[in-house]
Amino acid sequence: xxxxxxxxxxxxxxxxxxxxxxxxxxxxxxxxxxxxxxxxxxxxxxxxxxxxxxxxxxxxxxxxxxxxxxxxxxxxxxxxxxxxxxxxxxxxxxxxxxxxxxxxxxxxxxxxxxxxxxxxxxxxxxxxxxxxxxxxxxxxxxxxxxxxxxxxxxxxxxxxxxxxxxxxxxxxxxxxxxxxxxxxxxxxxxxxxxxxxxxxxxxxxxxxxxxxxxxxxxxxxxxxxxxxxxxxxxxxxxxxxxxxxxxxxxxxxxxxxxxxxxxxxxxxxxxxxxxxxxxxxxxxxxxxxxxxxxxxxxxxxxxxxxxxxxxxxxxxxxxxxxxxxxxxxxxxxxxxxxxxxxxxxxxxxxxxxxxxxxxxxxxxxxxxxxxxxxxxxxxxxxxxxxxxxxxxxxxxxxxxxxxxxxxxxxxxxxxxxxxxxxxxx
Amino acid sequence: xxxxxxxxxxxxxxxxxxxxxxxxxxxxxxxxxxxxxxxxxxxxxxxxxxxxxxxxxxxxxxxxxxxxxxxxxxxxxxxxxxxxxxxxxxxx
Numbered sequence: 001x002x003x004x005x006x007x008x009x010x011x012x013x014x015x016x017x018x019x020x021x022x023x024x025x026x027x028x029x030x031x032x033x034x035x036x037x038x039x040x041x042x043x044x045x046x047x048x049x050x051x052x053x054x055x056x057x058x059x060x061x062x063x064x065x066x067x068x069x070x071x072x073x074x075x076x077x078x079x080x081x082x083x084x085x086x087x088x089x090x091x092x093x094x095x096x097x098x099x100x101x102x103x104x105x106x107x108x109x110x111x112x113x114x115x116x117x118x119x120x121x122x123x124x125x126x127x128x129x130x131x132x133x134x135x136x137x138x139x140x141x142x143x144x145x146x147x148x149x150x151x152x153x154x155x156x157x158x159x160x161x162x163x164x165x166x167x168x169x170x171x172x173x174x175x176x177x178x179x180x181x182x183x184x185x186x187x188x189x190x191x192x193x194x195x196x197x198x199x200x201x202x203x204x205x206x207x208x209x210x211x212x213x214x215x216x217x218x219x220x221x222x223x224x225x226x227x228x229x230x231x232x233x234x235x236x237x238x239x240x241x242x243x244x245x246x247x248x249x250x251x252x253x254x255x256x257x258x259x260x261x262x263x264x265x266x267x268x269x270x271x272x273x274x275x276x277x278x279x280x281x282x283x284x285x286x287x288x289x290x291x292x293x294x295x296x297x298x299x300x301x302x303x304x305x306x307x308x309x310x311x312x313x314x315x316x317x318x319x320x321x322x323x324x325x326x327x328x329x330x331x332x333x334x335x336x337x338x339x340x341x342x343x344x345x346x347x348x349x350x351x352x353x354x355x356x357x358x359x360x361x362x363x364x365x366x367x368x369x370x371x372x373x374x375x376x377x378x379x380x381x382x383x384x385x386x387x388x389x390x391x392x393x394x395x396x397x398x399x400x401x402x403x404x405x406x407x408x409x410x411x412x413x414x415x416x417x418x419x420x421x422x423x424x425x
Numbered sequence: 426x427x428x429x430x431x432x433x434x435x436x437x438x439x440x441x442x443x444x445x446x447x448x449x450x451x452x453x454x455x456x457x458x459x460x461x462x463x464x465x466x467x468x469x470x471x472x473x474x475x476x477x478x479x480x481x482x483x484x485x486x487x488x489x490x491x492x493x494x495x496x497x498x499x500x501x502x503x504x505x506x507x508x509x510x511x512x513x514x515x516x517x
Contacts, residue, residue: 052498188484258466269443278513283504286514291444293514299446307445308455311436312462314443328469334477370461 004092004101006111009038010070013058019065021179026061027117029108030071031078032163033152034058041154042074042086042104045281045301055152056187057121057163057180064179069117072107076303077272078125078156080104081372082365083132085305090362095137096401099359102135104128108166109136118167119176123153125161126260127354127379130391133166134354134404137393139173139425140166141418142379144411145386146191148177149184157267160260160383170392170422174200177414193412203415204422209242211420213407214347216250219378223356226397231353234394234405234424238351241423248343248350252335253381259332260380261373262316262325268306269313275301308369333384340385344410349420352378354391354404378406388414392421431459 001010008030015021028034031041033051035058040046054062061068075085083106084090093101094114101110105122109132112120122129124142133140141164148163155161165176178200183190213235220228235245277283277297284297302310316325343350356377365372382389387408394405405424409417436455440447447455496509505512 049502052494052501185486252472255468255472258469259472261462262466262469273444276513277504278511280502281504284514286505286512288514290514290516295441295444295446298444299448302445304451304454307440307447307451308458310443310445311439311455312459315439315459315463316466318439318442325466325469328472330477331475332469332472334475335472337478338475369458370465373462373465 002111002114002116004094004110004114005073005089006091006107006114006116007070008040008042008073008088008107011037012070013037013062013068015062015064015066017065019063020175021061022065024066024118025069026066026176027070027072027108027111027120028058028068029074029105029122031074031123031154032058032121033154034068034071037071039071039154040088042076042088043301043303043306044087045275047282049280051152053152056149056184058152060180072105072111072120074107075104076306077154078104078123078128079305079309081127081131081375082360083107084362084366085303087303092362093136093359096135096359098361099401100135100362100365102132102355102359105166106132109133109138109140112136112138112166112168119172120166121163121180122166123161123163124383125157126264126383127376129164129166130354130379130389130404130406133391135359135402137402138166138168139170139393139421140164140391141173141177141414142382142389143177143181143414144388146189147181147193147388147412147414149187149190151184151186155271157264158271159267160264170390170418170425171201171204174204174418196415198415200414200418203418205419206423208238208420208423211243211349212347213238213243213245214248214343214350215245216253216343216350216352217247218250218253219352222377223353224358226399227353227356227358227403230395230397230403231405235351238423245351246347248347250339250343252332252339255332256336256381256384257374257377259329259336260376260384262329263333265309265313266317266326267313269310269317272306272310277301305369336381337385340381340387340408348416350408352406354378354406358397358401358403382408387411388417390417390421392425394424431456431463
């Protein structure tokens with residue numbers, strides 16, 4: 001185990017003897033199924049759940065020779081920005097004392113930042129790979145929707161989420177992406193990436209000469225001064241290596257965070273209906289009728305943030321409110337997608353701070369869910385648009401807090417992101 | 426108090442629809458928080474109707490029998506099973 005609570009379960013899973021990841025450890029977020037090894041999703045509901053099969057990405061890790069040192073701590077069912085909603089206790093930030101590691105893949109980013117695992121897998125529904133990567137000073141990639149199989153990933157909001165790599169450097173993240181990417185017959189939303197013979201890791205040559213970077217002003221406006229300053233320092237570094245930048249307008253992103261939460265909560269209210277305490281999960285007992293038993297199991301098994309999102313999702317989808325919330329959120333999603341596509345016609349990548357704030361102090365976000373949701377302003381638009389993004393360390397604030405730079409690319413443009421990101425890390 | 430203020434009765438109703446029992450103090454907290462959160466969601470009113478490009482294709486496969494979980498494996502995580510089946514409370 002670790003002194004910052006990075007793992008929920010520290011049980012080793014050995015991979016095959018050789019392969020591209022032989023000799024390396026890859027920690028796996030605890031919402032990704034591992035056959036025979038407990039998978040809790042950070043929830044009391046699944047305290048004793050042992051999956052009967054491996055997620056496709058886990059099969060691929062094992063075939064590539066990786067050793068899995070354990071299952072990493074996370075916000076319950078991926079619902080959080082700080083890894084404080086885990087039923088197994090919060091994760092501490094190993095590189096910024098007293099601060100949160102970001103979330104929801106906080107355990108995955110922390111074990112990599114602390115050097116307790118070489119690499120890690122996280123999942124990103126609205127920033128859950130990029131946020132903790134930024135807060136812990138490591139690299140995280142949220143792949144294009146459909147590049148990586150979600151088979152065996154316990155669903156939170158399946159139209160938005162992707163599994164992706166977290167690593168100390170862009171090149172190592174790219175090596176891990178190479179292993180997990182590609183179509184899977186068990187996930188009909190996976191697609192063959194249309195471009196490129198070159199491996200993702202080979203793209204990590206740091207060559208940004210002539211790279212055109214768009215900077216969406218909307219994603220800088222609300223950001224903390226220290227974060228913005230660090231962001232521009234990193235941009236200057238890219239400029240010094242031959243990249244150019246111009247400002248772009250993405251008016252739709254002003255509405256992305258609301259649209260994201262409406263869609264994610266709506267999908268969650270449906271996806272989490274499976275936790276009934278009968279097929280799996282905490283039992284609600286056998287007295288009373290099905291509905292009473294079901295409601296009791298869910299009261300006991302779910303933490304407060306999960307209940308909040310299930311209820312708000314149920315509300316948004318209920319009769320009389322569907323058009324007002326869910327339908328408008330889908331309009332916003334289409335608008336965000338169009339805005340990004342247009343901006344990426346005149347730029348190779350778009351850059352912003354990954355998070356508008358430095359890592360929060362531990363404990364300060366839990367009382368005010370809305371403020372925590374708004375911290376996802378820069379990451380959620382990317383999930384709505386189904387696009388790939390990378391977070392690379394941009395530097396530190398004067399207080400020594402890590403700041404991440406986010407680069408967003410066109411669909412299946414991971415190589416471009418790897419190339420650009422590797423100029424910084 | 427905004428126009429979107431939610432009352433405790435509404436929170437209890439949604440909790441019932443979602444099949445989640447709540448403690449009294451949770452109802453109280455959620456009532457206040459939902460008011461704030463739904464007010465923020467209100468900003469979606471400003472979003473123009475946008476055409477959704479359907480860049481989607483059905484993914485089909487032949488309907489063939491494959492290997493699957495055994496009955497034992499499928500039941501392994503059930504809190505209680507009987508005669509090779511999940512055991513649940515009665516359906517009213």
